[in-house]
Amino acid sequence: MMITVYELDGIDSVRFSPFCWRTLLALKHKGLHDFERVPVSFRDRSPITFSGQERIPVLIDGDHWVNDSWHIACYLEDAYPDGPTLFGSDMGRSQALFINAWTQRIQNPGLISIILWDTFQAVNQADRDWWREDREKKFGRIEEYKSNQAEKIAAWHQELEPLRVTLRSQPFLGGQTPAYVDYLVFGTFLFARFVGREDVIEADGSVRDWYNLLLDMFDGFARQAPTA
């Protein structure tokens, strides 16, 4: 049965949404390689009208659809119990919610404070007015985000200390092999990568080693934007 993922589209078909990456990597983890990636523009969400909401990613599996990257991961874990587990157990799933919250409240906002301006450059020209207006409601003027890069990167690296420490003890957050929590956290690093700011990721050490391992997974799937 064909699976379809609706994901946000950037300039030159680059896909930088961390939430969409989580979903794509969860599919790969489950061994579900046969899916179609449908680009959706920031300003025009009409392709997902069927879902009655505007948030992306949305996954369609046969006659069923799910939105929200967390709910999609839970759906895949439950619908495909024979594939490699994303959570390990119900307790693992509950614990993953903490790491999800850490990403959402700490890791992702810290990165956005650094790359908001760069993200604007990665938005399609036709979407930029929409994007600026939408983001400035929440973050204020995006030009402000170009400054104080070194200080913000240092503060962000400080916040990543629990990640750095954990990855000194084991190659993945999931242990010897990746779990959904790895894709959660990695998705935010891919966001940096695909807006051209891979430089904000520390150049060596446990976080970079883990990042490189994940880039290599699934035949280097996360290394590239999809070809159009």
Place this chain on the structure above:
Amino acid sequence: MMITVYELDGIDSVRFSPFCWRTLLALKHKGLHDFERVPVSFRDRSPITFSGQERIPVLIDGDHWVNDSWHIACYLEDAYPDGPTLFGSDMGRSQALFINAWTQRIQNPGLISIILWDTFQAVNQADRDWWREDREKKFGRIEEYKSNQAEKIAAWHQELEPLRVTLRSQPFLGGQTPAYVDYLVFGTFLFARFVGREDVIEADGSVRDWYNLLLDMFDGFARQAPTA
């Protein structure tokens, strides 16, 4: 077989070490209620000379001993597989290491910056010279920690946001029932409680609800210091 836990002793037999609490609650979780708590003073670690190191807690189970709260939890999970699980799965254990690191690098240091002076007041008189010298090597003059309480508490609460968000979705970090990660994080709140600074825990909301649930567990075991 008798289990013995060596734990740090404070004034009036109060036990405030967050690491010791993790171990005590892990034992309770496993249904191992028949253990002896042996107080060890800060300045005199001779009761644990047998372990060839000075860090506490140390657990003795029959002819086997383990130190370090994380290793003790792993030991209990492996040695008592028939008791309720602490981690849910190997993947859950690996994920717990992230929450362990978050506690160690974020939650605990943030609290210490608030309560270091109060902690000194909870140390036995005979241990205070030792304790001051030991802690001031790392933290500087402990009197400095009395100031800026409101700012430090606000900053610490901000850092606890992932915990707050997670506990809005489920009663425990482990889901519907506690996991070892709950005791990890709760242990640090007990540290605040037993040095007389329960006021630093927010008065209502998801974190306080969870804290109260854990205080009630095991017949209110964590509510009180052991009777001498």
